Amino acid sequence: MISLEQLTKVYETSSSRTTVLDRVDFSVASAEIAAVVGPSGAGKSTLAQCVGLLERPTSGSVVVNGDDLTRLGERDLRVARRRIGTVFQSDGLFGRRTAAQNVALPLEYLGVTTAEKKRRVAELLDRVGLGHRADARPHELSGGQRQRVGIARALALRPSVLLSDEATSGLDPASTASIVALLRELRDDLGLSILFVTHEMDTVLQIADSVARLDHGRIVERGRVVDLLRDPSSALGAALRPARPAAAAPAGATTWRLDYVSADVPSDWPTALGSALASAVSLLGASIETLGGATVGHATVAVPEAVAHRVPEVAAALGLGARPHDALVPVSGPPAPVTPDAEKELVR
Ligand code: ADP
Numbered sequence: 161m162i163s164l165e166q167l168t169k170v171y172e173t174s175s176s177r178t179t180v181l182d183r184v185d186f187s188v189a190s191a192e193i194a195a196v197v198g199p200s201g202a203g204k205s206t207l208a209q210c211v212g213l214l215e216r217p218t219s220g221s222v223v224v225n226g227d228d229l230t231r232l233g234e235r236d237l238r239v240a241r242r243r244i245g246t247v248f249q250s251d252g253l254f255g256r257r258t259a260a261q262n263v264a265l266p267l268e269y270l271g272v273t274t275a276e277k278k279r280r281v282a283e284l285l286d287r288v289g290l291g292h293r294a295d296a297r298p299h300e301l302s303g304g305q306r307q308r309v310g311i312a313r314a315l316a317l318r319p320s321v322l323l324s325d326e327a328t329s330g331l332d333p334a335s336t337a338s339i340v341a342l343l344r345e346l347r348d349d350l351g352l353s354i355l356f357v358t359h360e361m362d363t364v365l366q367i368a369d370s371v372a373r374l375d376h377g378r379i380v381e382r383g384r385v386v387d388l389l390r391d392p393s394s395a396l397g398a399a400l401r402p403a404r405p406a407a408a409a410p411a412g413a414t415t416w417r418l419d420y421v422s423a424d425v426p427s428d429w430p431t432a433l434g435s436a437l438a439s440a441v442s443l444l445g446a447s448i449e450t451l452g453g454a455t456v457g458h459a460t461v462a463v464p465e466a467v468a469h470r471v472p473e474v475a476a477a478l479g480l481g482a483r484p485h486d487a488l489v490p491v492s493g494p495p496a497p498v499t500p501d502a503e504k505e506l507v508r
Pocket of ligand 1: 206
């Protein structure tokens with residue numbers, strides 16, 4: 161379990177002072193995968209580094225498994241850090257060492273016996289599906305495999321918390337999917353709290369239970385992924401499910417964007433919508449999927465102008481939020497601005 165309270169990081173030089181993290185409150189429960197997204201320079205990496213206390217926060221607290229790391233002296237901190245595994249974008253493997261020797265490194269620092277080290281390394285490489293590549297050097301492995309070795313090494317000291325900083329960025333989609341599957345499996349089996357820093361929205365959908373958006377060092381929006389996807393007013397929800405161009409509407413029809421805003425949208429809603437409106441409904445585009453057992457999605461439909469005024473009410477009865485299509489923010493447009501008041505509300 162990770163809990164950050166009023167976490168602030170200021171970089172100061174003789175001529176400048178930059179607040180990179182500004183009173184961030186954030187938590188990741190046991191067995192939760194929490195993603196942090198945000199534009200480049202938002203403070204995501206600094207946040208991950210402060211959680212591992214690789215960077216000392218300027219103020220605020222970092223509580224991991226009940227210990228406030230900011231209050232620990234160097235010796236206790238070294239011990240506490242063992243419970244935090246870290247995986248970076250660059251795998252950070254030593255090129256001259258084999259996969260097994262890389263995984264063994266943290267155990268060597270700890271001085272475990274040779275027999276124990278051998279057993280544990282074999283177990284870890286098996287865990288990440290690389291038992292058969294123990295003797296391979298990093299350059300003989302694919303990017304995804306190297307990242308797996310990095311994950312095995314991060315697990316060597318049996319951490320309860322895993323920090324992943326852009327660990328899938330730069331990997332091809334298939335390798336990303338396999339790393340995502342591995343991290344989810346590790347979360348399930350070991351009950352890890354995983355802080356997953358990324359700029360890839362697709363990966364957030366695949367991996368995360370919750371997501372927070374960091375902007376200029378502040379968390380401006382956060383929530384469960386499913387809840388954000390079901391909230392048509394959420395900028396983060398919109399960024400997670402970008403609208404794709406829909407087919408053209410028939411002449412004389414009005415176009416509507418329908419969002420799954422409830423858990424109980426019937427799968428035959430297009431038929432039900434047509435029946436309730438006593439009118440033809442044209443399906444112009446849709447994206448519907450299941451995330452962690454919950455169905456989420458959105459669709460673009462066209463209905464004859466004569467019944468358009470009834471769409472919001474009929475759609476609501478089916479668990480769908482309806483907006484006239486022209487009212488939508490353009491696909492390539494900037495996300496809706498967050499007003500200072502709304503921001504205060506969100507970080508509370
Ligand atoms: P992100 O991971 O979201 O791209 P970072 O956490 O890497 O953002 O950086 C956030 C801001 O902090 C950037 O403006 C960066 O220039 C600044 N920053 C990061 N590390 C340092 C440092 N050691 N000294 C001064 N500024 C830094």
